[in-house]
Amino acid sequence: MARGVVVSATNGKRRELWREIVRHRWAYVFISPFYILFLSFGFLPVIFSIYLSFHKWKGLGPMEFVGLKNFTYLFDIGGKAFWQSIQNGIILFFMYVPIMTFLALVLAVILNSKLVRFFQGYRTMIFAPYVTSMIAAGFTFSLMLQQKGGLFNNFLNMLGLPGVPWLEDIWWARVSLCLLVTWGWLGYNMVIMLAGLQTIPRELTDAALIDGASPVQAFFYITIPLLRPVILFSVILSTMGSFGLFNEVQALTGGGPMRATLTTMVHIYNVAFGNFRFGRASAQGYVYFALIFVFTLLQLRYFGREE
Amino acid sequence: MSHKHILYKMTTMIILGVIAITACGPAATPAAEVVEVTRIVEGETITEYVEVTPATLPEAEKPTGKIVLWGWTAAIRDTIEAAGIIEDFNAEYPDIEVEIQYYAPSDVYINLPLALTAGEGAPDVCLVENSHLSEYVHLGGLLDLTDMLQPNLDNIVEYKMFDCEKDGKYYCMPWDGGPVVMYYRRDVFEAAGLPTDPTEVSATIATWDDYLTACQTIKEETGNYCFAHNKANNYSRLYEMVLWQQGLGYYDPDTGEVTVDSAENIATLEMLGQFWEEDLVSDSLEWTDPWYAELAALESPIIATLIEASWMDIFMKSWIAPGTGGKWGVAYMPAYNEGGARASNDGGSVFVIPEQTKNPDAAWAFVEFVLGRDRSVLRMFAISGFIPSLKSSYDDALFLAGDSFFAGQNVNSVYADVNAKIPRAGVYGPNYSMMNGSVSVAIQLYATGEMTAEEALREAAAEIRAGLE
Numbered sequence: 001m002a003r004g005v006v007v008s009a010t011n012g013k014r015r016e017l018w019r020e021i022v023r024h025r026w027a028y029v030f031i032s033p034f035y036i037l038f039l040s041f042g043f044l045p046v047i048f049s050i051y052l053s054f055h056k057w058k059g060l061g062p063m064e065f066v067g068l069k070n071f072t073y074l075f076d077i078g079g080k081a082f083w084q085s086i087q088n089g090i091i092l093f094f095m096y097v098p099i100m101t102f103l104a105l106v107l108a109v110i111l112n113s114k115l116v117r118f119f120q121g122y123r124t125m126i127f128a129p130y131v132t133s134m135i136a137a138g139f140t141f142s143l144m145l146q147q148k149g150g151l152f153n154n155f156l157n158m159l160g161l162p163g164v165p166w167l168e169d170i171w172w173a174r175v176s177l178c179l180l181v182t183w184g185w186l187g188y189n190m191v192i193m194l195a196g197l198q199t200i201p202r203e204l205t206d207a208a209l210i211d212g213a214s215p216v217q218a219f220f221y222i223t224i225p226l227l228r229p230v231i232l233f234s235v236i237l238s239t240m241g242s243f244g245l246f247n248e249v250q251a252l253t254g255g256g257p258m259r260a261t262l263t264t265m266v267h268i269y270n271v272a273f274g275n276f277r278f279g280r281a282s283a284q285g286y287v288y289f290a291l292i293f294v295f296t297l298l299q300l301r302y303f304g305r306e307e
Numbered sequence: 308m309s310h311k312h313i314l315y316k317m318t319t320m321i322i323l324g325v326i327a328i329t330a331c332g333p334a335a336t337p338a339a340e341v342v343e344v345t346r347i348v349e350g351e352t353i354t355e356y357v358e359v360t361p362a363t364l365p366e367a368e369k370p371t372g373k374i375v376l377w378g379w380t381a382a383i384r385d386t387i388e389a390a391g392i393i394e395d396f397n398a399e400y401p402d403i404e405v406e407i408q409y410y411a412p413s414d415v416y417i418n419l420p421l422a423l424t425a426g427e428g429a430p431d432v433c434l435v436e437n438s439h440l441s442e443y444v445h446l447g448g449l450l451d452l453t454d455m456l457q458p459n460l461d462n463i464v465e466y467k468m469f470d471c472e473k474d475g476k477y478y479c480m481p482w483d484g485g486p487v488v489m490y491y492r493r494d495v496f497e498a499a500g501l502p503t504d505p506t507e508v509s510a511t512i513a514t515w516d517d518y519l520t521a522c523q524t525i526k527e528e529t530g531n532y533c534f535a536h537n538k539a540n541n542y543s544r545l546y547e548m549v550l551w552q553q554g555l556g557y558y559d560p561d562t563g564e565v566t567v568d569s570a571e572n573i574a575t576l577e578m579l580g581q582f583w584e585e586d587l588v589s590d591s592l593e594w595t596d597p598w599y600a601e602l603a604a605l606e607s608p609i610i611a612t613l614i615e616a617s618w619m620d621i622f623m624k625s626w627i628a629p630g631t632g633g634k635w636g637v638a639y640m641p642a643y644n645e646g647g648a649r650a651s652n653d654g655g656s657v658f659v660i661p662e663q664t665k666n667p668d669a670a671w672a673f674v675e676f677v678l679g680r681d682r683s684v685l686r687m688f689a690i691s692g693f694i695p696s697l698k699s700s701y702d703d704a705l706f707l708a709g710d711s712f713f714a715g716q717n718v719n720s721v722y723a724d725v726n727a728k729i730p731r732a733g734v735y736g737p738n739y740s741m742m743n744g745s746v747s748v749a750i751q752l753y754a755t756g757e758m759t760a761e762e763a764l765r766e767a768a769a770e771i772r773a774g775l776e
Contacts, residue, residue: 146595257755275740
């Protein structure tokens, strides 16, 4: 008998929950578009990819079950381009993320200090590249970075300096890509920092200044520690961004020269939609996900702890 | 589980099965239609069923409706439309509306396979470059045109059908070929003391060795580069042309075996490497501003020659180098070995009809009208120089005319002659993107001195072999 009581109790709870849902039905209707879109375009493809990653499939026709072959493939010559793209992501991360994050922070502090007049105007100008089409910007950059007759090299020549093989050399091509990415994403990161800064009470900095700290000391010992979670957020997004760069690469370098700027996202896209190996691309997508997951955990572990 | 449950399940499965079978029924609208014909023979009424193809249908049964066409502006707007082909088509088929949607070739490569794999969103007729054609033919989702092509099959240049075919069936209607010739600057050749007459140029530069010598002369005498061949971002088009002329490629077209690291392929790359070693070629990347500037230049630095397909003709005249009219000549490309083929292919295009089309009759009517008739292909050739794939069209007077851009030379006959001699080669194919991608990286590594030709191509071949599995 006791069992029956429990069952009816849960039934009662369920009925109550259902009543709650019905009562708030309009709220659910209003938030449903996101969930419907997320389920169909976000969640289902992710689940389907697991299934795909164990199959050989060209996008049409029958699927062939291949077990773990799509994963073991990565640990031989076939995985060369994939690991090169992971390596590129790490290199690009160290090349632009520290500089971009620091610049974003400095600009945010300057704009927050109210020392600058018309700071909304500057904020808009710095943020504008973020809303610009990256394809258009990348194409413009590629014209400006041309070795012969490009704006950048013309300028260097005017100063009496030799031209730079911006897109013709492994390292310079990476520098070029970092220039474009920093230009495009600086404003976005600055706005995040600015939002973070506005939550820090001004009294803390003021008190430090009265106690004799210099503005630079106040910046390093008060602002940065208090801003740590915001900086961490911005750096984690940039980490994922480094491996996930797509439009920037397609428009500027196409991944060359010699795959020096091939990012993981571009590589996976090529495998799926260029080579029609959807199973292999799905497997690489999951390995990529696992690696990003580990990188993010490490960052949270080492930079996210409270002191 | 109760019996009732099992019964339910079984019933559901049977219903689902029936739905599945019904859904997989035969595809609608065969190429030919069966028409009932009644006639009176010796006083008796006989009813016969006769198969007729759409082309022979009486006026009232001409296909109707709307078709959507994807293609790039140079071919659709500047050629098909400019030649008035759409109006002519509508005069014959007044009830077919052609809606043109412009897609750059690179956009076709993104959108067509997506539409084919998604099962919807494809146009009724799509223009595709030969380089990527075979990938889509093997992907599936294109309409089998074998029966419709039958009357014209012997009239189409052989090599155009290689990439079109899978398991004995044809999935495309060829438009223009990519016969490769050597364009050269008469003024630079004259300044370098080389012959300027096309026949003499073809005789003097008969092999790639001769070409190397001529390039050295040009460099010494005029200081100009011979041609453009970028190192760090090379995407192997010239390499492919030199392989193709030898009947070589990335794979053996008969066995499918990967030949990227064959001794011949390695030797070919090393041969091209000599031009880099001796600093005879410009580093400008094809299809970028510095390259256009060197092609259009009236004084140094000039690119003195250009090994490229005949479709380059219209691009040079119309927008790359219109100011260089009268300064160019067209010779045969050098043979790899003495006496070898002086013909190769680069690019070219075809029309395909995706299986998804709701109106295959109208789509085929359009393709047949535009590409299956001498009159249409010649009018388009006259406008843009896209050399037709219909052999019957080569007898036209257009192929005898001189061209002022080439100092009065009759270049069309050279294009047609080369087009008929292009050998079979395994360059384009069902895995072209993958092969071209790996080999391009190999060429870049070799050109920039990171690896020897052999090391680089071995690695590319290993990568391709692993990738094909």
